[in-house]
Amino acid sequence: MAHHTLTPRQYLILALVALCAPLGDTCLSRGMTQLPPIALAHPATLVAAVFTPWIAVGIALLIGFFASYLTALSWADLTFVLPATAFGNVIVALLSRFWLHESISMQRWIGIALITIGVSFVANGPSLTERPQPAGEPVPEEQTQ
Amino acid sequence: MTLLPVTAPHPGFWTATAMIAAIILSSTAGEVLTAAAMKSIGDLDLIRAHSGLKGAIRAVLTCPLFFAGVFFLAAAFFALLFALNHMDLSLVAPASASLTLVTNAIAAKLFLHENVDRRRWTAAVLVCIGVYFLAH
Numbered sequence: 001m002a003h004h005t006l007t008p009r010q011y012l013i014l015a016l017v018a019l020c021a022p023l024g025d026t027c028l029s030r031g032m033t034q035l036p037p038i039a040l041a042h043p044a045t046l047v048a049a050v051f052t053p054w055i056a057v058g059i060a061l062l063i064g065f066f067a068s069y070l071t072a073l074s075w076a077d078l079t080f081v082l083p084a085t086a087f088g089n090v091i092v093a094l095l096s097r098f099w100l101h102e103s104i105s106m107q108r109w110i111g112i113a114l115i116t117i118g119v120s121f122v123a124n125g126p127s128l129t130e131r132p133q134p135a136g137e138p139v140p141e142e143q144t145q
Numbered sequence: 146m147t148l149l150p151v152t153a154p155h156p157g158f159w160t161a162t163a164m165i166a167a168i169i170l171s172s173t174a175g176e177v178l179t180a181a182a183m184k185s186i187g188d189l190d191l192i193r194a195h196s197g198l199k200g201a202i203r204a205v206l207t208c209p210l211f212f213a214g215v216f217f218l219a220a221a222f223f224a225l226l227f228a229l230n231h232m233d234l235s236l237v238a239p240a241s242a243s244l245t246l247v248t249n250a251i252a253a254k255l256f257l258h259e260n261v262d263r264r265r266w267t268a269a270v271l272v273c274i275g276v277y278f279l280a281h
Contacts, residue, residue: 009190025238032229046226062222070205071190073183078176078253079265082246086272089242089279111278118271121264129260 006127010075013068017081018088020065026092027058076127083119090115156231164228168241172221173248177256179214184257186211239280243273 006014031054038045049055072081090112096102104112156164186192186204193201205211228237250269254261261269 028226029229029234029238032226033234035230038227038230040227046223049226070179070183073180074186074189077259078180078257079250079259079261079269082176082249083268083272086242086246086276089276093279107278111275111280114271114275115279116275118268118275121268121271125262125264126260129258 006076010072013071014081014084016068017065017072018084018091020061020068020088021085022088022092024058024061024065027054027061031055031058077129080122080125080127083115083122086115087119161232161236164224164231165237165240165244167224168221168228168237169244169248171217171224172241172245173252175214175217175219175221176245176249177214177252178210178217180253180257182208182210182214235280239277242280243276246273246276 031052032049034054035049035052038049050059069081069085072084093104093108093112097104182205183189186208189201189204192204196204225237225241228241246269250261250265253259
């Protein structure tokens with residue numbers, strides 16, 4: 001049985017999953033808070049919001065996230081990939097601390113520690129649930145390690 | 146930045162709960178369906194190595210489960226946009242992101258039959274609390 005360890009390329013894809021999602025969400029948040037309130041009765045205004053600059057950049061980043069997320073899901077479990085997504089928040093918080101010199105409260109440091117410990121729990125385990133090959137189905141080609 | 150955003154009055158408790166529940170439910174359904182679709186397609190890196198990028202894109206776009214997943218993910222996206230327009234990011238982001246981790250672990254166990262062992266449950270709970278603290 002393969003142990004389902006990841007290749008450097010697969011770690012790179014997980015890094016893209018982690019980075020693109022929080023950066024994209026930040027752009028969306030910035031774009032949406034600059035818009036006037038949108039009512040459910042006028043859904044067209046929500047669609048028009050898509051074409052404002054911050055939201056457009058946010059969507060571009062989220063498309064990058066989605067492509068790498070789909071690739072990751074094709075060779076790893078959902079419960080393995082999702083903590084990687086959450087780890088992106090830690091990277092963004094650390095970037096804001098050491099690059100933008102923003103202060104991080106004790107509560108946020110605790111959050112960073114908890115996410116890091118949680119992700120290390122998952123990362124030390126197998127990336128994919130082992131399943132017996134159903135009879136009659138072609139055996140997929142072995143993945144090169 | 147000196148821009149002053151125009152924000153809506155804050156919604157009540159039940160309205161806020163409904164907005165966050167809509168994000169969590171649609172996001173969980175979308176992620177589980179997408180994960181099921183990608184598992185049924187197989188390793189995209191291998192498909193791309195054999196059939197090129199077009200082959201990989203074709204494999205994804207010809208999978209009906211993928212579109213079911215995208216439908217719910219799109220619903221979650223618009224639910225998030227709508228909620229961000231009415232509530233602060235400091236409430237929407239931690240509540241939806243952290244709770245989605247737990248609902249996804251439950252859904253992955255139930256529907257995808259993933260081996261969510263003690264290690265993964267611990268990770269889901271730690272990351273859930275961590276995301277709440279970090280984003281709050």
